[in-house]
Amino acid sequence: MPELPEVETIRRDLDAVLLEQIFSRVEIIYPGPVRPLSAEQFAEKLAGKKIISTGRRGKYLLLNLDDGSVIAFHLRMTGRLVFARQECARDKHTHLVFHFADGSCLTFSDVRKFGTIWLLSTGGADQIPGLSALGPEPLSGDFHFPYLDRALEKRAVSVKALLLDQRVVAGLGNIYADEVLHRACIRPERKARSLGREERIVLFLAIREVLEEAISCRGTTVSDYRDASGSSGMFQERLRVYGRRGELCSRCGEVICRSCVAGRGTYYCPRCQK
DNA sequence: AGCAGGACCTGATGGC
DNA sequence: TGCCATCAGGTCCTGC
Secondary structure, three states: OOOHHHHHHHHHHHHHHHOOOEEEEEEEOOOOOEEOOOHHHHHHHHOOOEEEEEEEEOOEEEEEEOOOOEEEEEOOOOEEEEEEOOOOOOOOOEEEEEEEOOOOEEEEEEOOOOOEEEEEOOOHHHHOHHHHOOOOOOOOOOOOHHHHHHHHOOOOOEHHHHHHOOOOOOOOOHHHHHHHHHHOOOOOOOEHHHOOHHHHHHHHHHHHHHHHHHHHOOOOOOOOOOOOOOOOOOHHHHOOOOOOOOOEOOOOOOEOEEEEEOOEEEEEOOOOOO
């Protein structure tokens, strides 16, 4: 599942190859992901436009174009963006192929067809409810301890549900929420408001540490995620709890459990996560 | 308002 | 072997 570290990895890869690229043609195999225009209009509008910079907000990947418009991608669970210098590999799940003037191309594929692509006019981020409502970037200065401290206050939801709420902090998904809570020694089902001050501080630090480490490992590949050149990430080797039911906790040796919190499969250590 | 749960989608997996 | 049910999860939507 592409979460913040995976999207950031793709963004960095694409930044190295897409700047100054000019769209020559957009090939539409399946128009479902395109919003708000029809896929045909989307393709027409892009022709001749140049990519001037890349960006990311939470799990949204952004390509900024020379006329001020922006292409926003959300890969959801199984979306992929893969760049190729010449002929792009494609399969039955390839929905769009962006062709550039120099002969290179970018394919968008998505097994589950949940991924979405928007073309936004200048200042059009508010056309996407989820994007305009995003909370602070966890690795930016906007995300600081007093902010998280306030966000946890009075909230009756589980701390895991709070971490998954993109309005609170942008970019955490199921895998990193579990990893953050393990690092912070906090049970996922604990109510957010029940955390003591020390726990809140540790949680704040854990969010940044886990995300930074995962970015440095180029993300986590559990099954579907690939970077912009089609390669797997490496952070799956460093996961402490996610997907490790029945294995032993690396910190205390207890058997890792799986339960359901916030409607999601949730992995935790029943001994050292309090 | 805040919160919980279902819908969306398809491939992998497991039971019989 | 084949068929069917279940599960995976990010976001949006509905309803309590």
